[in-house]
Amino acid sequence: MNSFTFYVTFHPKACPPEQPITIGFERVTTSLLNSIKGYRRVFMHSGNWWRLSERIRTPSRILSSLRKLSEVCNVEGFMSINIPPKVDIQNYDIWNLPKEIRERALKRSLEYADILLQSSPKTTLYCSYEVGTLEDSMKWYRIALEHGHVAFGAGFAGFLMGRIRVEAYKRMIEVIVGARSVIGDKPFHASGVASLKLLPIICYAGATSADGSTPVRVALAMGQVYDITGKAHGVLRLERWNCTCRMCSEYGREIIKLLKDDYNLRVRHNIEVWNENLAVMNEALREGRLEEYITRRIGRSPLLRKTFEYARELRRRLLRR
Numbered sequence: 001m002n003s004f005t006f007y008v009t010f011h012p013k014a015c016p017p018e019q020p021i022t023i024g025f026e027r028v029t030t031s032l033l034n035s036i037k038g039y040r041r042v043f044m045h046s047g048n049w050w051r052l053s054e055r056i057r058t059p060s061r062i063l064s065s066l067r068k069l070s071e072v073c074n075v076e077g078f079m080s081i082n083i084p085p086k087v088d089i090q091n092y093d094i095w096n097l098p099k100e101i102r103e104r105a106l107k108r109s110l111e112y113a114d115i116l117l118q119s120s121p122k123t124t125l126y127c128s129y130e131v132g133t134l135e136d137s138m139k140w141y142r143i144a145l146e147h148g149h150v151a152f153g154a155g156f157a158g159f160l161m162g163r164i165r166v167e168a169y170k171r172m173i174e175v176i177v178g179a180r181s182v183i184g185d186k187p188f189h190a191s192g193v194a195s196l197k198l199l200p201i202i203c204y205a206g207a208t209s210a211d212g213s214t215p216v217r218v219a220l221a222m223g224q225v226y227d228i229t230g231k232a233h234g235v236l237r238l239e240r241w242n243c244t245c246r247m248c249s250e251y252g253r254e255i256i257k258l259l260k261d262d263y264n265l266r267v268r269h270n271i272e273v274w275n276e277n278l279a280v281m282n283e284a285l286r287e288g289r290l291e292e293y294i295t296r297r298i299g300r301s302p303l304l305r306k307t308f309e310y311a312r313e314l315r316r317r318l319l320r321r
């Protein structure tokens, strides 16, 4: 594994056709198909379970969306259905649930994934779970492998909603390292992770790709732009802006006014920041300097340091490296 891909939520006016983008299967409509035409790196996710009823999240709906999407753009991968053991995004602690409740959800997720696999899709299918413990991860990704799956994934949006919890971060690391310990060098997708400081850690733990909406959502809903270090700034209060990203360099001194007036430019800028960070991270990964990069990137944050330390310890224990 020497490259990590971040698929950003599709925002037509801010994503060039070569940008890796993600779209939820439920959003594949005629107007979406018109705007996504010609995009070269698309990932179709099925992760938004807290917004969708179970009636909508079915293999046949997923396949129908995949077929339509594949006709107009290049779909690199798609997720099966990660059934949550409990539908509660406010108190997301699936790891504390009784084993039989967790296993029921995991079993159903695998059944859905198997149905999708049997349809022999030409696009890579990521067998996905809503999984929260090391034990479950090792067990259920191993079973998926035995069922013939060749790519894997997990929904992590629930882990990251609400207040920041050390335990949620640790559980996420357990799921990824646990999966990596049984799937060998096959792809692993982390759905719903977009934090610039978390992405290098989940890459280190063993994820090969992720998708998320932060750069887009924050620019649109909160009017915020990120600087290259990953710090968010409200555009209305922006007085100085020394960004040297590809987009800001193009506009020169009027950039502050433009960022205040044009939300599409805010999104474009944020995506540039993500791309530039990912490029530096991937270079470090290729050159075997990822640990050094992470140490520098996470700075003094006690939460991230603990999370990284835990990833190191688990990797030593389970991956022997």
Ligand SMILES: [Zn+2]
Binding pocket: 243, 244, 245, 246, 247, 248, 249, 269, 272
């Ligand atoms: Zn910029």
